[in-house]
Amino acid sequence: SGDKASSDEETIKIGVLASLTGPLETYGKQTVAGFELGLAYATEGSNNAAGKKIEFIVEDTETKPDVAVRKATKLLEEDGVDFLVGSSSSGDTLAVLPLAEEYEKIMVVEPAVADSITGQNWNKYIFRTGRNSSQDAVAGAAAIAEKNVKIATFAQDNAYGREGIAAFKEGAEKLGATIVNEQYADPNSTDFTANIQSIINEKPDYLYIVWAGSNAPWKQLKDMQLEEQGIKISTAAQDIASLKTMDSLMGMSGFSIYYHSLPDNKVNDWLVEQHKKKFDGEIPDLFTAGGMTAAISIVEALKKTDGDKDVDALISTMENMEFETPKGMMKFRAEDHQALQSLYAVTLEEQEGVDHPVPVLIRELNMEETEPPIRNGE
Amino acid sequence: MLLFMMLFPFVNDSRSMLILLTQIFIFAIFAMSFDILLGYTGIVSFGHCMFFGIGAYSTAIIFNHLEATLFNFIIGLAIGIILSALVSYIIGLLSLRLKSHFYAMLTLAVSQLFLVLAEKWRGLTHGGDGFTFSVPDVFKDRTSFYYITLLSVAVVFLLLKLFTESSTGKVLKAISQNEYRAEALGYKSLHYKLIASVTAGVAASFSGALYAVSLRFINTNVFSIEVTLDALLMTMIGGIGTLAGAIAGAGIIEFLRHYLSELAMTYPIFERWTIILGLLYIVVLLGFPSGLAGFIKRITLNNKMKAKKKGELERTTA
Amino acid sequence: MEVFINLLVNGVSTGLLIFLLAAGLTLIFGLMSVLNFAHGGLFVWGAFSGAWIFKETNSFLLAIVGAVGIGMALGWVLERFLIRPVYGNHVRQLLITLGGMLVLSESIKIFWGPNPIRVNLPGWLEGSYQFDGIIIIKYRVFVIVVGLLLYMALWLLLSRTQIGLMIRAGVMDKEMVQALGINVKGLFTFVFLLGAALAALGGALLAPYSGVVFAEMGMQYAILAFIVVIIGGMGSLQGSALASLIVGVAGAFMAYYIPDLSLALNMLLLAIVLLVKPTGLMGEKGSAV
Amino acid sequence: MSLLKLDNLETYLGQYHILQGVSMSVEEGSITVLFGRNGAGKTTTLRSIMGFNPSTSGFVHYNSQRISGISTHLISRKGIGYVPENQGIFSALTVEETLNLAKAKSTGEAEEKMEWMLDLFPDLKKYWRKKSGLLSGGQKQMLAIARAYINGDGLLLIDEPSKGLSPIMVEKLMESILKMKEKTTILLVEQNFLMASEIGDYFYIMDDGKIVHEGMMQDLKDDKETCQKYLGIA
Amino acid sequence: MENILETKDLSVSFGEHDVIKDVNLEIARGKLISIIGPNGAGKTTLFNLLSGQITPTKGEIYFKNDNVTKLSVPLRARRGIGRSFQLTNIFPELTVLENIRLAIQSSSKDYYSIYPRLSALSRQQDEAKAYMTKCMLNGKEHVLAQDLAHGEKRKLELAMLLALKTELLLLDEPTAGISIEEIPAILEVIENIKKEDRYTIVLIEHKMEMVMHLSDILVVLFNGELLASGNPQEIIKDQRVQTAYLGGLHRESIKIG
């Protein structure tokens, strides 16, 4: 139990929760790969920070909240971890949040997006390096919304879709755009043409889409000839697996959270290089960067406290802490511990020798621009 | 066995094992409730998760709005149980006269409607993301919660056992074999099926409530078809028509899951452990249609027969 | 008016696509009285292998044929090892094919990884026609044509040959049918393979519809197919066709006019039909209760 | 010449040794009756001939061809029709469908045979479109016989046709079977001694899986001792 | 004498096929009535109407002067109409004892108790054994019903029916498929039941010898209509019955016992 680890003052343990099997397993694997690289980067390969050895233990949540709780408890109690990192799904993460509070350990949330993690379900031990839905939405709005622009929205009829659109709407309207139609579709549906039809009827300038997961409507959007009717599509350019399904959106402008060629900084250069070296020429993906960021944030905090694991010291250090990440500088906002970060306005372009549409930078949306509203009521 | 389980926390101080066992107990209750339908009454329901979910959400929502006291837990539990009883009664009344597979699909449909409801009634459920809530301290403590669930399994097992041994239970068994004949003996089969489905619904709701408390979090997953499938796997593998089989099944499945996914950390081929579970399930269905419990029963029966034969042989030769 | 036509065409085409999926299921159920949950697994295998073959060979025909072939091979394995031992027992069929379903859809990930994969179309099926507000997607027309042709072929097979009769009789008394000189085992295998072929074909045709395929779609579409088959009346080919069209068209109109209800539409339809007419729209009297 | 010949047939059901060396032969154009008490193995004998319960040793020859060891549908196609003990009615098929099915792999002139059967059993014509499961017991029996005859007219194996039939039906059935005898050979299993002795030419008596007695039917009627011993008839 | 069961213009048709036509039946308490009639005459259907498996298209059924036409199968069983089935109809995977106990449980009005009552259990056990003795099933208590020989299954049917303690017993061909040697045993059981005066028995049977031996009253059903009813010896001489049902064969008889 706990005392074994605490007797070993010299080691700092981090428990990483991720979906290694189940529908989100690619996300989980990226996080883990990124985390490992991030640790190497931040400790310059020594896995030592402020004189302490850093270890990490990975557990598979299987994208099931009950398993996540069990694994988290195991990490906290048996392995005696000092930090939790994770996880791939919002559900798993939400289920683990109270444990962080109960055991008084810091949890770095990456890459779960649900606003409520830093909103109503937040507690002071929670820090999030991943972006949240609202940031996405603000970035999405910033990429297309301006005065007198008519925008229709289309999203999955679930919490992710609804939340994303609500935040987008707020952001877009602030920028002077009007939302003319909101469509939500059964994420499991075969046929989205009716929703698309309804959008066409409103003749908007833009169609903004919030969609995660497999059964995406891209193909049908193209079939319905939206572009030809003067409706521009905009959505998030997500991980590479998703990009591979977005062939028909070539030329679209939207935003990206991360793509290896978008940020221009040395951390990212290092990541791309090392990742390719380690994984057979493969480029890092969306959540690889996220995993790395989570690792860096922890190591940086430890460096600042000089290896002090005292949780209150760590919290006060991390609040307002700025740190270098593959996506440039980030900062944990003091109020809700959400990392403010850059997102990227992009267009999708075809590139020689790449089997998916490549997000090409239009401009970086800096952390002030993408700053989401504070929702944890404190 | 029970004694061993009682002593377990003293001999083993691994918390995650404790949680795993707690989880197994909760699912054991759920699987037993499913067994009342599948094993004792011959009703296949593909929507059993709805009662699990109703129980879980009732408790969770109460704790989300009221204080985390034991009294409120009882209230949540009661609401869940009443709702489940009501829902199972109504669904049963409408559809239990359908043939097995139609009933299965109908329950699936209704449970999916509950999923949609939970997804859409955001004000109450916070949609698919779900919400966390706090629970009374006795439930927070892993050891005391372990004992609470252990006690619950024992009590539910006992109650259901009594139920299946009662006249009503006997009639259920008879109905599952020959409904037509049972009617001619004066038993209204619909009444009995309703009793079975309400009993099962109530027990499932109870396990759902415990589940929510154990997580201190809830989301729409509790209404997902996987939850029903789990109950099905557990009951089938453990052996239908024997409540103990359902408990064993819950244990087997959860442990297998646990160790296979652990193995996956070192041997990536085990990442596809769902296949192994699926194959196991198929093998059990084909090879031991009565599950583990049935298999054991058969072996002991065979041994008894052999012993008896031997005895007879000795007598005749003597 | 344009809206109406668009919705109708798309709805009909979706309906026919669902029909392809349901046809195999209803065939296997109606004739052999087997409830095959693994149908969804065959379907998803059809979808993945079709997409994959097309990517490798760039021949749509080959993709379809290959997908159907693979579907049939898997169907053979299923019939031989899972279903044959449980003919005649609905509950066990339901349970065991569910296991088959789990294994089939999980094993997709061994071959193609856990990520969804994109599906392409040959040039001649890409794009759509547009006449003033009316947008007709070429591929949907193609699906409508294929769906109608298949419906006719199946209908002929069942009404013009005695296969249907033989198999129905075989379900009631297998030995007696053999005693009439009919090779029942062969026939059962044939029908099952036909059903598997239809499932795989449905998968291969659906894949380019939305443009992506993913392993989890098996369960999703298995449920959809079951819903349609039950609404139509178990085992009735016409019923399945009708129900597929209803689900397709109602889905399209509902998503347009009352989008809030569309999430629950199929389940509501199913529940209503089961409660009002348990035998389904065209089911035989008395078979459901 | 004997049309069907069983040679020392041994059959197991599960672990039970049911047929323990059954030998018998059926002459072409005759009605041969197989008697025996409940559980003697009569049904099993017929089922072994049809290949449902294949024998583990011994032979069955039909028309001098060996048919033991091949599958049922091939045995049937040689022209053997079978009326099972439980009638084997396809309850959801109509009379019409059932008889059409019988024609599918029929040997000989199916149409003619069908017409003749409908003449013999006019009830079948009356309920032509009715589901066979809804027919009364006697009607089902007629359907089963017609089905077997239409399907194969070389040899008919009939298992207890008079079970559950009214006296007049039994009488009619006897007449029909006698008429059928003109066109086909029949092996009949029967409990109703009265009926069988009236129409049979030759008989076998089975007990405990063995043939214990055989002879001409006329002789049996006078053989009170055998009747008493094996058939419980005084 | 009081009638335990009466039907008024009872009719049923399936589609356009009238199976039972205006049957007016009066069954006196304590008698054994046999129904004979050609195959397909509607005998089983008449039983199905009386016990409630099917509902008539027209007409009423009175049991002990109460109109029971609209009651369901189980409710009629509870009132006292019990039946056996033409094809054996038991609980295959329960033991013989359990099969009978289910009937006893019903007759002792122990319908819905949801906890086991030990005293009732042992009492029911003893009672079940008594019925087993009565129906000559001794020693088979713990055999699964499906493993019984055919004749024994028929006896079990009878035992269950008796254990239901209904006043009216409808027996549908209790000797169907039973070999000649075993018939006397079943006959004996029925005779024993008949001796106890509290039962009224309606029997469907094709074995004329048996019918003549047992019946107080003979009813002839033909094409769904009551053709004749009355004293067996007279009925059987009726020309119509001779041509429609008996044919020539009945003259030579099968010896029973």
Ligand SMILES: Nc1ncnc2c1ncn2[C@@H]1O[C@H](COP(=O)(O)OP(=O)(O)OP(=O)(O)O)[C@@H](O)[C@H]1O
């Ligand atoms: N599936 C089986 N497994 C084991 N024994 C069986 C099986 N089927 C039948 N038997 C036994 O085989 C024996 C012969 O049965 P068979 O049906 O051939 O008798 P039968 O002479 O036709 O009797 P009946 O006059 O009752 O029809 C009986 O003792 C029966 O119990």
Ligand SMILES: Nc1ncnc2c1ncn2[C@@H]1O[C@H](COP(=O)(O)OP(=O)(O)OP(=O)(O)O)[C@@H](O)[C@H]1O
């Ligand atoms: N559910 C039904 N639907 C349609 N017709 C039916 C149904 N049940 C019975 N019949 C018909 O009613 C008639 C009478 O059948 P029933 O079974 O009552 O005859 P039965 O007198 O018992 O004959 P048997 O002596 O052969 O048993 C038959 O012609 C049968 O086809």
Ligand SMILES: [Mg+2]
């Ligand atoms: Mg026999």
Ligand SMILES: [Mg+2]
């Ligand atoms: Mg009858």
